[in-house]
Amino acid sequence: MPAPCAGQRERSLSPTLELRAGNAILGLLPDVGGSIAFWRNSDMEFLHPVTDPHLVAQHGRAVAGYPLIPFSNRVAGDRFRFEGVDYHLAPSFAGENCAIHGNGWQRRWRIDMLSDSSATLVLEHVATRDLALQWPFNYRAQLRYDLREAGLSIGLLLENTDIRSQPVGMGFHPYFPRHDGLKLGFAASSVWTNGPDHAPALRVPAEGAWSFAHMRDAGESAIDNCYAGWSGSAFLRWPRREYALTVEAGAALRHLVLFTPPQHPYIGLEPVSNMNDGFNHPDIADNGVRVLAPGEKMEGHIRMTLSRC
Template identity: 35%
Template sequence: MYHQSVLTEIELKDGLLALSVCPELGGAITRLSIAGFDVLRPWDGSDSVRRTGCFVLAPFSNRVGDGAFEHEGQRYPLRSLSAEHPLPIHGVAWKRAWSVAEQGSASLKLTLAHQPEGEGALDWPFAFEVEHEIRLNDGGVALELRLRNTDARSMPAGLGWHPYFLRHGECRLQFTAQSVWRSDSRNLPSHQSEIPPEWDFSIARSLHEPGLDNCFIGRTEPVRVHWPEEGVEVTMDASEALDHLVVFTPPAEMGFFAVEPVSHANNALCMQDPAANGTCTLAPGETMQATCRLHIQRTAASNV
């Protein structure tokens, strides 16, 4: 889907912060660092967007069960765009080349348009445009997404970001939520439950290996990621629209974990009440907006 020869990066800088983006590779953020310290997993240079630091989730997040969903009485099939996942996952935007609309030394605006023509209708059956603004300022990164329904019909919609944080040895994580979705054998949500003690990060604690690939509900506070040995802390403050949080913690040896602010539950499109689980319905011409700010600061390094 991608051509290796055109996978070039755009670099933004502001003080100690440096951020790179590859528009052709899903518009992904390929590196984010402060004074040379990588906050996100740096891109390995391959043609896989899943090996980058962060990508956009649009027009839905995570998996769609059974490879289809219903909207206003009509059933729409979806195909998987990832060879590594049997079910449709993460929307369309991460699998498309984006266009550069505006570029500055510390800012970038990317755009993407989708038309459900031919096989494209199996990627997503509605026309849309999405805009992603990235700005380095005030010791952090400001991200803004705008998703506009350009179809003649209403469409269900969701937004989010999929950042991969580096472990960097002993890493501490903190976030609050009201409950969590438990998963079935297909890694689709089966039922809600209270957050068990081993998954409770309401007080900052070492990440370890909780084995999470779950969607938490009711996030109200910013997420904090702290690398005490290296003296770096990130505060991720997403807009109220992104009140779900997907947390993915593969084995520590893989060297990364993901904390994804998203607008709806995994597989919300297939749930009995998609709206109650965060899915928006956009009328023709209507726009959905979401923001996320990563505040990055140096702290006193300590031995853990």
């Protein structure tokens, strides 16, 4: 039987799952990588849905945030070496020869638990046939969303279900709306500049134009870089809408990827565990890559809290 075309796959996807807490509504797309479709209340959209044609596995659906499992950002050249073995991953970002953001965002997740304001999704990855090119090790991932009227919590869990150890990372990729004079602030010790292949090139202090230690306009410059030594808190403010959002991440997520594409109505602010291309930088002590033995687990937690300003 011939494989279905992209349009047929799109039509086979389930409708958006909605969670509610007071006036807050969270839309989820379990079939599209466990992604968030939207997060809003009666007068403000806190995450901005984006259709990215480079992420072919999202089937043209607009997503406002998605999990990064079992690693964040790029693996340069689609290759890495671990415990003496060379591994090759299938490219997953159209227009670039690279695997990006793991494979959790490419897969359908199963609904494990569901209530009015909470959902737990599960993905069982078994590295057979073509799936081994997405990721060559078996794992089980759990993704939990807890909606409150004044915030959203996201929990990530990754368990090594393989008989071998494996290197992993994790994180979450939300898109925040850039309108109404968005201001951004966070503290980090350093930032990685990028080479021609968008992989990290040089580590420099997070100072001057790289610094967001004092809140400033998120649209002043084009940035697509990974910060290290992140404090674990970031602050967004939409002054003309009188809303503020605090993003806090647990100790496992101490890198922060900032993406501010020019002329686009959103920014990406991604709490993650590993530096970009961390698998190919075992010499960096704080690369954030975690090696899980069989049966071992890794957890990450993100909390977003709303307030009026």
